[in-house]
Amino acid sequence: MTLSTHLSAATARTSAPSISSLMKLALERPEIVSLAAGFVDQQSLPIATTAHAAAQILGDEPAGRSALQYGTTIGDEALRAILVERLEVQHGVPPGTYRQAVGRTVLTTGSAQLIYLVGEALLDPGDIVIVESPTYFVFLGPLETRGARAIRTPIDEHGLQIDALEATLGRLRDEGLLEKVKLIYTIPEHANPTGISLADDRRKPLVDLVRRWSEKAGRRIYLLEDSAYHGLSYDHKEGRSLWSLDPEGETVILARTFSKTFSPGMKLGYGVLPKALVDPILALKGNHDFGTSNFVQKLVRLVLAGGEYDRHVEHLRALYARKCDVFVEALERYFAPIRDRVSWTRPNGGLYVWMTLPEEVDAGFDGPLFARCLAEGVIYVPGEFAFAPEPTAAPRHHLRLSFGVPDEATLAEGARRLAEAVRATLRPAPDE
Ligand SMILES: Cc1ncc(COP(=O)(O)O)c(C=O)c1O
Structure with missing residues (x-):
């Protein structure tokens, strides 16, 4: 006889972290450019x-x-x-x-x-x-x-x-x-x-x-x-x-x-x-x-x-500032044809860019954009996870893009693949 397990109410309420599957995917398919995980730059770790x-x-x-x-x-x-x-x-x-x-x-x-x-x-x-x-x-x-x-x-x-x-x-x-x-x-x-x-x-x-x-x-x-x-x-x-x-x-x-x-x-x-x-x-x-x-x-x-810590942070600031520049410039370049329909933040610190697409685009895991991105070989975190469930349903047309891990060339390639996927997913603008 198989006996059932009675989890606590608190455990039963708990779902697995939303991005675990993304981390697994990035590990299983190294050819994918991951703009998903909020990991830090691998080469700079202070060995x-x-x-x-x-x-x-x-x-x-x-x-x-x-x-x-x-x-x-x-x-x-x-x-x-x-x-x-x-x-x-x-x-x-x-x-x-x-x-x-x-x-x-x-x-x-x-x-x-x-x-x-x-x-x-x-x-x-x-x-x-x-x-x-x-x-x-x-x-x-x-x-x-x-x-x-x-x-x-x-x-x-x-x-x-x-x-x-x-x-x-x-x-x-x-x-x-x-x-x-x-x-x-x-x-x-x-x-x-x-x-x-x-x-x-x-x-x-x-x-x-x-x-x-x-x-x-x-x-x-x-x-x-x-x-x-x-x-x-x-x-x-x-x-x-x-x-x-x-x-x-x-x-x-x-x-x-x-x-x-x-x-x-x-x-x-x-x-x-x-x-x-x-x-x-x-x-x-x-x-x-x-x-x-x-x-x-x-x-x-x-x-x-x-003092080694402060010296390290000094180095990281310059490193991430450069990565951010490279990434944002690549976004500007590759999204240029659809620039009027897509926007993103320009951070002056940290590891993330937040992208906003037209409202009708479903950027969720099971939506068309994510599937297209997988085909192009790039992943992101669907922005919907970052919205608390109240007062209204979470919007699904945002993306979190993380530029901490990939090197500069990979960041530019990630931006190119993402732009391809977004362009393929967007409905033509009314006057196109
Ligand atoms: C806003 C924020 N808070 C907290 C954490 C947790 O980081 P840690 O537990 O490694 O200090 C993170 C990690 O990504 C974060 O982005």
Whole structure:
């Protein structure tokens, strides 16, 4: 007799990450140009720096033993202190200004774990998270697991629209749902999937708005600032973090990672948390893993302290700026005949371009464009995954294009193949 498995309600609600099949496809068919996965440039991964730091740790017996032992759940104190000092330098404040934040800084297994834990700490079924439209699609998975409702709020070329967020909150209040709103999730730097950054003059108003609505709700609404692409501004200008604009430190949760600026294989991220969330998140993290890889933390501490990290990031900025130029120029070239019907973002940092096609084009996995792209030998992430399911069905005419991995010649070829596929899929314009 075959007995059935009764999964938990949370597991039953959970679907597999939307792009797993794309990653498999790219591995199985190496001739395909993948503009899909958000991986980093393979050639630039810091092998020598990492080997040197690992040798330094393991060459010293006490340091080596300590690194190979379990650490603490919150993470290496010296590393946390360095991270907070770097926040002080970034924001041009005197040393020691953010000292209190060291005890509120938690090292995590990638920033993915941090944002997952935030969802786990805050959300019950039916709770509401407001996310940008579009947003980082992977975060929608944990929300689904929690049974939370993800509701979209619009962005424009300057990032999240403050007035529209106010309107979204007002609508939820009018529907009697304000008390369900627990979290607003934003990616203010070179966002995944659009490459767009939040304008400087929207940053303080955003933090103030969330604080004001917390008061209206009579309980805390948190603002989760996911700055996974922090450091990758091509022009060196990094915006002020929202976290630094929250003087009481009670509203903004800052999530950062070393994945994009050093190595995703290290899988080291961190969060700076409002006081009320530190113990709950540490309790949950303790149950997950009792602490992130101690060895990785010691290694990253060394490369930060020795200056190698900053030199590496400097190199990456130039590298991705060049790749972005090559890719966008190739898009301009190959899409020229249909330029009036297709648009895309021009990021000044990060790894993504967001393309918009005429509304009638279905860019989903089972739509005609994806099939045509497979025939041409190029893949992308269908933009529909990046839209939360509410308030209306996800639009299907966008594409996320990632230029981190392919070399310059392959990026140009990817743009050519994509343009061929789009041209073949588009209905002729009325006057053609
Ligand atoms: C916006 C955003 N947040 C978080 C992550 C998670 O990265 P990691 O867990 O490697 O730090 C990613 C990875 O692509 C991302 O794009």
